[in-house]
Amino acid sequence: MTPITERLDKLLSQYQDRFKKVFLIRGIAVLVAVCLIISVLIAMISIKNGFASETVNTGRLLLVLAIASVVFFFFFRPLEILRNNLPKLIEIRSREFKGRIETYTGLSTEHPLKDLLAEDTLAVADKNPPETIIQKRELTIPGIVTGACALIFLWVIIAGPGLLNYGVRHLWGGWAFPNLLPPQTISVIPGDEAVRRGGSVRLLAQMNGFDPNSASIQVKMGERDWQEVDMVRTESGFEFTFFSIRDDTEYYVTSSGIRSPDYQIQVVDLPDIDNLKLTYHFPDWAKRAAEIKDLGGDIQAIAGTKIDLEVTTDAPLPSGVLVLNGESRDLNLLEQTATGSFEIAEDGQYYIAAQLGGELVRLSEDYFIRVMEDGKPEIKINRPGRDWTASSIEEVTVAIEATDDYALETMELRFSVNGGEWQFIPLEVDGRTVESDHVFFLEDMQAKSGRDDDVPLANLQAGDLLAYYARTSDRDSESSTDMYFIQVQPFDRRYTQSQQGGGAGGQGGNEQQEISQRQKEIIVSTWNLIREKTEAGGEISSSTQDNAVLLSGLQST
Numbered sequence: 001m002t003p004i005t006e007r008l009d010k011l012l013s014q015y016q017d018r019f020k021k022v023f024l025i026r027g028i029a030v031l032v033a034v035c036l037i038i039s040v041l042i043a044m045i046s047i048k049n050g051f052a053s054e055t056v057n058t059g060r061l062l063l064v065l066a067i068a069s070v071v072f073f074f075f076f077r078p079l080e081i082l083r084n085n086l087p088k089l090i091e092i093r094s095r096e097f098k099g100r101i102e103t104y105t106g107l108s109t110e111h112p113l114k115d116l117l118a119e120d121t122l123a124v125a126d127k128n129p130p131e132t133i134i135q136k137r138e139l140t141i142p143g144i145v146t147g148a149c150a151l152i153f154l155w156v157i158i159a160g161p162g163l164l165n166y167g168v169r170h171l172w173g174g175w176a177f178p179n180l181l182p183p184q185t186i187s188v189i190p191g192d193e194a195v196r197r198g199g200s201v202r203l204l205a206q207m208n209g210f211d212p213n214s215a216s217i218q219v220k221m222g223e224r225d226w227q228e229v230d231m232v233r234t235e236s237g238f239e240f241t242f243f244s245i246r247d248d249t250e251y252y253v254t255s256s257g258i259r260s261p262d263y264q265i266q267v268v269d270l271p272d273i274d275n276l277k278l279t280y281h282f283p284d285w286a287k288r289a290a291e292i293k294d295l296g297g298d299i300q301a302i303a304g305t306k307i308d309l310e311v312t313t314d315a316p317l318p319s320g321v322l323v324l325n326g327e328s329r330d331l332n333l334l335e336q337t338a339t340g341s342f343e344i345a346e347d348g349q350y351y352i353a354a355q356l357g358g359e360l361v362r363l364s365e366d367y368f369i370r371v372m373e374d375g376k377p378e379i380k381i382n383r384p385g386r387d388w389t390a391s392s393i394e395e396v397t398v399a400i401e402a403t404d405d406y407a408l409e410t411m412e413l414r415f416s417v418n419g420g421e422w423q424f425i426p427l428e429v430d431g432r433t434v435e436s437d438h439v440f441f442l443e444d445m446q447a448k449s450g451r452d453d454d455v456p457l458a459n460l461q462a463g464d465l466l467a468y469y470a471r472t473s474d475r476d477s478e479s480s481t482d483m484y485f486i487q488v489q490p491f492d493r494r495y496t497q498s499q500q501g502g503g504a505g506g507q508g509g510n511e512q513q514e515i516s517q518r519q520k521e522i523i524v525s526t527w528n529l530i531r532e533k534t535e536a537g538g539e540i541s542s543s544t545q546d547n548a549v550l551l552s553g554l555q556s557t
Contacts, residue, residue, distance in 0.1 A: 008104065008118040011125055015090055018134040019082050022142075027074035029142040032149040034066050040156065043167025050210040050256025051170060051181055059171055094128045097121065163211060184209035186253050186260035193263075194361040196270040196354075198244050201362075205253045205260065206237040215255035222247030270354055271313035271336070273363055279308040285475050287407035287431065299369045301344055302406065311338040311352055313363075319355040324348065328360065347371055377404040377479050379411070379472040383437075387485045392460040393443040396486055402472040403433045409475065413438050415468035417447040417460070429472075440466065440486065462490040 042059030049055045082089065087102040100121040107114045156168050169180045189204045205215055215231045215238040231238035231253070242249065242265065249265040278296035282288040283304040299307060311320065313336050320331035320338035325348040331338035338352075352364040383399035390396055402411050411434060413425040427436045446457040447464050460466075466486040472479055 002115050002118075004115055004122065005118045008122055008125070011122070011130075012086065012090075012101070012105075014130045015133065016082060016086050018130045019086070019089060020079065022134055022138050023078040023082065024075070025139055025142045025146065027070065027078070029145040029149070030074045031067065031070045032146050032153065034070055035063070036149050036153045036156070038063050038066050039153070039168045039171055040164065042171055043164055046167045046171070047163045047211050048213050048256070050184060050212060050258050051167070052257055056171060056174065060175070063171070090133060093133045094124075096124050096128060100124060163209065166209075182209040184258050186215075186255060186258055188253055188260050188263060191261075191263050192265075194266040194268055194356060194359045195245055196272075196361055196363060197246060197267050199362055200365060201242045201245065201265055202366075203231075203240045203242070203251075203253075204237050205231060205239075205255075207255060207258070210256060210258065212255045215253055217251055217253050220250045221245075222249075266359075268356055268361055270356070270361060270363060271315035271317055273311055273352065274314050275310075275312040276352070276364070277310040277312070279310075281306040281308065282406070285407065297367045299344065299367065300372050302374055303345055303371050305344045306341060307344065308341045309339065311363075312336060313338070317354055321353045321355055321360060322350060323353055323360065324350045328353075344369060344371060374475055374477070375405040376477045377402060377408055377472050377474045379403075379470055379479050379481055381470055381481050381484060384484075387487070389487045389489050390442060391491050392462070392464075392488050393491075396440045396442065398438050398440065398468065398470075399435070400427065400438070400470045400481075401433075401435045402429070402470075404472075404474045405432070407432060407474060408434055409473050411436065411470070411472040413468060413470050415440070415466060417445065417466050418464055419467075420447065427470075434472075440468075442466075442486070442488065460488050462488050464488040 038059075042056075042063065046052070046055050046059065087105050090101055091097045091099065100117060104114065104117050104121055107117065157165055159165060160168060163182065166180065166182050174180050185208045187206050187208060189206070190201070193201055195201050203217070205217075207215070214233070216228050217231055217240050218226055218228055220226045229240065231240045233239075238253070238255075245265060245267055248267050250262060251265070252262045253260040275294060276296045278293045278299065280291040280293070280301055282290070282302065286302065296309075301307075309322065309331075311331065316336055317333055317338055320333050320340075322329045322331055322340050322342070324342055325346075329340060329342070331340040331352075342350075346369075348369045349366045350369065351362060351366050353360040353362050355361075379400065379402040381398060382401055383397060388396060398413065400411070400413065402408055408429040408431070411427040411429045413427060414422050415425070416422045425438060427438070428434070442460055445460055445466070447460055465488070467483055468486070469483045470481045
């Protein structure tokens with residue numbers, strides 16, 4: 001071997017080492033990604049099946065086959081191709097060699113042209129070093145993929161969501177370490193129960209340590225044979241309801257090979273409820289008389305409402321209990337009547353039961369309690385209900401109507417003359433609905449005759465403008481009407497009230513009227529923006545801000 005052939009052989013060895021690195025790191029990236037994906041998929045299936053041994057063992061077999069396939073196709077095969085076809089791999093990536101390497105490797109050591117060919121090949125190789133043929137990114141990208149998949153794999157094993165971490169750990173190490181799974185149990189609510197004959201019982205089964213798609217309940221009523229019934233999946237778990245139970249019942253729940261303890265429903269003979277009367281005592285601020293509801297059940301009322309409950313049965317009760325949001329309260333008994341009371345503070349549920357042998361026996365189904373919002377009051381101006389025109393000696397009556405779901409606290413009429421200070425006229429309120437009238441005596445009203453603050457007040461003149469609106473409030477919110485205008489017209493002008501806003505019917509169109517109309521529109525729009533901000537609790541939205549800028553420009557114009 002001559003120095004020149006020795007140099008070329010060393011260079012070919014460098015090409016081979018770099019190809020080997022690429023194939024190895026690419027194979028490792030594929031191997032880690034495949035292990036991650038298959039492990040997660042098998043773990044998810046195992047969770048649904050309660051980590052059944054058949055599922056887990058099948059998953060382990062698939063995982064082994066996948067690893068073997070990756071090793072064969074991404075390690076063994078590429079390295080074998082590299083050993084047998086290195087020249088071809090190099091020349092595929094660089095056409096400049098034009099078969100020189102393949103020809104060189106095919107010549108015997110004693111061939112007289114081998115040194116000459118080696119020298120010629122080296123000249124081409126100097127322009128195509130290993131770093132150019134196999135670029136750095138071919139090593140970097142698989143390395144990044146390997147690192148990312150490894151970190152995700154580690155996170156899944158240590159802190160994967162739900163039961164995923166248990167599933168992956170059990171898949172890889174469960175064959176050697178038997179305690180890698182969480183306890184797998186089925187809890188049933190209410191479990192053992194006593195119920196009056198003909199009553200109903202709603203069951204809720206919750207799976208701990210696994211998350212199946214289905215569950216069934218095994219039931220034995222009286223002397224009958226065991227029966228299997230599918231349960232219904234809900235957000236809380238799996239549900240089933242026994243209706244009109246007549247005999248003592250045994251049951252248990254099964255899912256994915258996991259079984260709950262055995263439970264019993266004991267049937268007892270107790271009086272039936274003939275009537276459930278509810279009396280609503282609303283808070284003082286609501287100013288609302290008590291309301292009685294016979295044949296009561298579900299409750300809807302505002303927070304702070306006191307409920308008096310009266311249960312009438314067809315025979316004397318041995319005991320009476322109100323179960324409110326899981327808390328038991330004894331009822332007062334008098335022959336066939338049981339009474340009690342409670343205050344509404346939050347959403348919940350309740351039912352009536354009897355205490356028998358240390359157990360609660362239901363007499364009623366669950367009734368729901370819903371706390372209602374104190375709605376916002378509503379207010380409107382019925383008359384004139386639009387902009388109006390009048391002479392300076394006329395009287396204009398404003399009719400206002402306000403309503404609330406419970407009680408109004410305040411109501412007032414606000415007005416301003418020629419953009420001056422707002423003046424307030426309090427109106428009487430009493431109850432949930434109020435209708436009130438107010439008369440504007442234009443003859444007695446005054447306004448400044450100029451813009452200077454030193455100008456004295458004078459009676460209203462033609463062209464003056466009175467703006468007004470009404471406002472009301474209840475305990476914690478308020479509402480306002482739209483803003484309306486009364487425009488003062490000359491005595492000698494004949495006009496009719498316009499359906500579009502009360503302008504002068506046949507005399508409009510002059511420049512002053514157009515300016516006045518535009519000004520009114522700007523004022524109304526500004527008022528609506530202020531009201532929108534108030535109703536939003538002081539927050540200014542982007543659309544409100546844009547509209548304010550637009551109105552500012554119109555006002556300047």
